[in-house]
Amino acid sequence: MKDKVLVSPAPHIHDATNIPNVMWNVVLALVPALIASVYYWGFRALFLSLLGAITAVCTEALIQYLRKVPIRVSDGSAFLTGLLLAFNLNVNAPWWMPVVGAAFAITIGKQVFGGLGNNPVNPALLGRAFLLASWPTLMTGGWEATRFGSVNGISNLSLISDQLQTIAPKAHALVTSATPLNIAHTLRDTSFVNTFTQSPALNTDIANKIFISLTDGSTLQNLFWGNVAGCIGEVSVFALLLGAAWLLWKNIIEWRIPLFYLGTVAVLTFIFGGIPGSGTSFSLPIFHLFSGGLILGAFFMATDYTTTPLTKKGRIIFGIGCGVLTVVIRMVGGYPEGVSYSILLMNVFTPLIDMVTMPKAFGKVKK
């Protein structure tokens, strides 16, 4: 009997959808982001992405062969994991990073636990966490400018005084070499800001001017289209939203997690998202939603079937939890970006959330 029936994880709902269909649709939904990345950085983005995906598929096939289980790499789940892992890399990353990361993601993130449907956390994000812990400098530095020369996404440079380089070379170096979230994170560090110049008042002024140009309308436009340095798959909000809309329309992902995730981040960053002395404005939540890997994470990683709650209430809790953790890491933590760790942490809580929110069976009497 065991050989004839494919044992699969719950929920066992009879429907025309199947795993390959879902996985390849998600891959398809990521294609716009990949195209945007190739447009901004050239074919190296495509090369690294395919390298990650192909390594993941080969690793999965090899391990399934060693485990003597049917080889099911054509279901696309490994391809998707490898692609998402590569999407989390800097376009300047050496070629072996997607290879090592994808192999780790599949081996320790997935197959060690018994393969698809048994992994406790998102394998692609685990692979990213592994790479970040192993090669922190390669993962967080050396950002490549887009073909339009944009690293920080700031296009309205007039807001930053032209004399910034002469007045405060440190501030100038920061603005020209870092990603938007990195800049925001560093500006929140008052002890660093106070090393800009001799005068504390001028320092605060410089920090605020940089921050204003960072959350300026033209910068937000750059963030929306993706004309900013960052990981391969995360930069173009527009392309990611196209893919997300496709998945929502095809009913492949459900709206609750992304909505509550993004909503929580928006509300919290409206209140806390600035730098000391910047006050609040409606551009703050937009800045935080558009920068970093939030859109990629909310629609493509926090919606993974295996590692997120099954119940509707559970998904709301999951989304809010991810949002709170992301904002806490961005605002208080040591890293400028917290999407990957917040999703990983909430993945760990998923069985607990499912247990607490499991609905009462119809007719069941409370004891």
Added chain:
Amino acid sequence: MRFFSEITKGLIKENPMFVLVLGTCPTLAVSTSVINALGMGAAVTFVLICSNIIISLIKNIVPSSIRIPIYIVVIAAFVSVVDMTMAAFLPDLHKALGIFIPLIVVNCIILGRAEAFASKNNVLYSLADGIGMGLGATLALTIVATIREILGSGTWLGIRVMPNSYEPMLVAILAPGAFFTLGFLMALMNRLKEKRA
């Protein structure tokens, strides 16, 4: 003949780290480099041999209700010897191993062998058990440390073995790397055992 089988059982068949899974806390913590692992292994082996001998000698006069505190006093005495000797002659290694030298007192391998073996067997076999278990622990520590040091620092015993272009995989010398290495080695051991059976 049994003397030798008591020694060899500790190496593979009842390896304290991979099979008994005792004393993994210091193993995971100090196996970041081979030199630390060898130092720790030597310290553990010394304490294990000495405490096994003493405990098997006094096993008949120790009241069973207070045997654990008495074993710990014996073990702590030898740990103090190791601690002070190391501090005097190998200050660098002593500094690198830090708190994990005093913590040998509560290492499960040593108390475990005292309780499970030395308190039930004669001096000769207890000595053999101590040697075997000590060498087994040292072997396991060295294997884990070899993998971690090569991956995490690109060196072995401080000598560079990886090409200069190799970017050290930092996670290998962090705590998760220890768990991954130990986990995979245990899986490998179980696999080999399964095949033999």
